[in-house]
Amino acid sequence: MIKRDLVIIGGGSAGMAAAIEAKKNGIDDILILEKDSVLGGILNQCIHNGFGLTEFKEELTGPEYLSRFADQVKELGIEYKLDSLVLNISKEKVVTYSNATDGVVDIEAKAIVFATGCYERSPGAIQLSGDRVAGIITAGTAQKYLNIHGYLAGKRIVILGSGDIGLIMARRMTLEGAKVLCVSELMPYSNGLNRNIAQCLNDYNIPLYLSRSVLRVEGKGRVEKVVLAAVDDKMKFIPGTEMEFECDTLLLSVGLIPYVSLLENIDVNISSTKGAMVNDQLETSIPGIFACGNCLHVHDVVDFVTEEGREAGRAAARYIKGEVSKKVKIKVSPGNGVGYVIPQFIETDLDHDVTFKFRVRKPIKNVFVNFSSEETIFHKVVKPVLIPSEMVMIKVSKDKLANVKGEITVSLEER
């Protein structure tokens, strides 16, 4: 069987960053397996700008951003295979992929970085009511049709969900001559970044209806009408609040989910983010398998995906070189007001700073973020405002972590 030091599954922003960083950390035998015919993953279809503010201090389009990393991958001589889909991985870290030239191939890897990105929640997954007809399409799929293939999937559009891709597509399809009638959001707050609400909806006079969802879709063959209704605080529809829209398309932007079937198949522990549970090295419950980027938890800014990819690349390099020793196992849990925290465990010697990443459950102003263990707060940060659509990252120094023994809880406390 072919043996490789590091196999990276997915050549998007997380995978490329992991590969580059592993190479810089002394690992030469690296293979990236990418299912698409180009490197860069979903960024290829994200032709809007706004990428790279943290990484490069400039505003790039998706293709510009990805090409800076793809160029580095090529310059560093990192091997990658395109049009190559991983069919299976085993607990023993055998990666099986398929492509047209190599056929189906098994590779035994010393370490695997899992960087497969995420997929869009489907109309079936939200149990959308009404006729299942053409014209019900997820925002990312519509984006692919438009930006890669050059076709509009709708001309009179209602958007369900205020996730960022939906907002971006509201603007994009408007610019191509479509009419976006409204964006309807089930929650009482938007799930998109504020800058996208301003630049993609407000600038084009597209109304955003909060606490409203689709009661039903009607149409023969294709969407003809979408009926929205208000929901109460238990998410039940309120009779008499119906709003009808004659339209040809219902665009869905109702959530992104880590794409981790291959990890589920080998019983890797999965967290509430639907991604793998990881330790402070971004290592999953199977030693030597690391996860990063949107397949770990869905990010709102690609620059942070890149940074997480680097972390995973460094960690995989240390693992391959045998530099990691696990001496502790401290659980990290979300407390009051916090949806999830990554990492879920701290397992290595606490001789390094740890960046905790989390999202809040609902918008909140003027809070302390408390890091506590055994009922003692060992780190406290003030935040003027936190919203679910923005991932929070807080670095805790090794000095503060040095004395932590028991489970760590990250929670919010109103000031």
Added chain:
Amino acid sequence: MCMYDVLIIGAGVVGAMVARKLSRYSLSVALLEKENDVGNVTSNANSAIIHSGYDPVPGTLKAKLNVEGNKMFDLISEELDVHFKRIGSMTLATSEEQLKTLKELQTRAIANGVETRLLDKEETRKLEPNVSNEVVGALLAPTAGIIDPFNLVVHAVENAVDNGVKLFLEQEVKDIKYLSDHFEVRTNKEVFIAKVVINCAGLYSDEIAKMIEPIDWKINPRKGEYFVLDHYKLGLVNHTIFPLPSEKGKGVLVSLTNSNNYIVGPSSEFDEDKDDVATDSETLANVRRQAVDMIPSIPFNQVIRVFSGMRATLSTHDFIIEPAKSNKYFINVAGIESPGLASSPAIAEYVVNNYVSKLFNLEEKKNYNPRVKKYHVLNDISKEERNRLIKSNPEYGKIICSCEKVSLGEIKDLLSRSVPPKTVKGVKRRCRAGFGKCQGGFCSPMVTMILAKHYGVSPLDIKWDKDNSNILLEEVKKL
């Protein structure tokens, strides 16, 4: 104009099986379908169960044909290269009272000649560890099976076409006249002439029958809504799990499917509109409650799709398979609701042996081939076989659907068969591209482009499913 010996109206599972049965003989046969694909209505949206036949009332056509049909599926699935597994069904009892009913059902099973076994609480839990604590026993019917209903119909029609049957899609019958020794069947497009007509029009069989004579029966469409769960860990249920049947039917079932998904449903509601296959959250919530009563741990967060199908229910509660009262050359096959899928091959035998054979001197063709050309399903074969295939055609190496791992080669193969898909849904039904957790989010653009290229049309012309279901509406302005 060509005079057909037999014209079959409707290419659902019943029409498909009748066409395939007739393709064995030296007859000229036309198969008309109003949709743009075969098996695209009731046969497309059902529980996909080959019932054992213990449940229908003894002496009915349902009982006879279900039991006979069930036995035929080992051979049919092999000849037609369709996934079929006899996983068995279990009907659960949750009280002493219900145990008595199970015993009565077993008496029925004996009368119908179906093997069953009564299980006590412990035996039930041993076979199905996830059943509710309330369950006190079950009736096991080992011969019940699960099938791929999409390819059952597609492959049956394909086999019929390969043996000489002429398939006409998008031909909706508008009028039928009997002219002393033949029928004139007028569709939305043309007129067909045939000596014998077999009405397998499913939900519309009453409307077709009325074109010949007044009838005293009516199809009352009855909707069933379902959940489909993603591939989840095996073992949630190992059999098809039923509650006790009621006058509303067999009730909400929980079953493994052939693709190792799980299916939960159906509801049972009469509906005025035969074409209404909308789903609604209240009905589905009710289905969910009933399912959880049997299997409390169903992971509903794994739902990837909800759908509904319409049953062609008759007020008489049995199948009608008989010639029109005024015309022995017009044969009605109507009211084929559950267990229609299981009965379908036996229905075809029944129609041919009891009626068609009386009208024609049936001679078997010398070159009749009961088998479809083997399909390459990469997920079903070994790595070595896969690599041999990829060597012969590299397109088997390029995966289009990453959820279900369907290759470009498999999709292109479909397009070269004798009943090729025209729509994105047609591709999905045949090879599972788009059937996985992302529901075609990733692969449907690729499938759309593959279809457009194959048929030499603009992607704007590619449909998701029926008329007016074009996926794309406009090409964007070019630079």
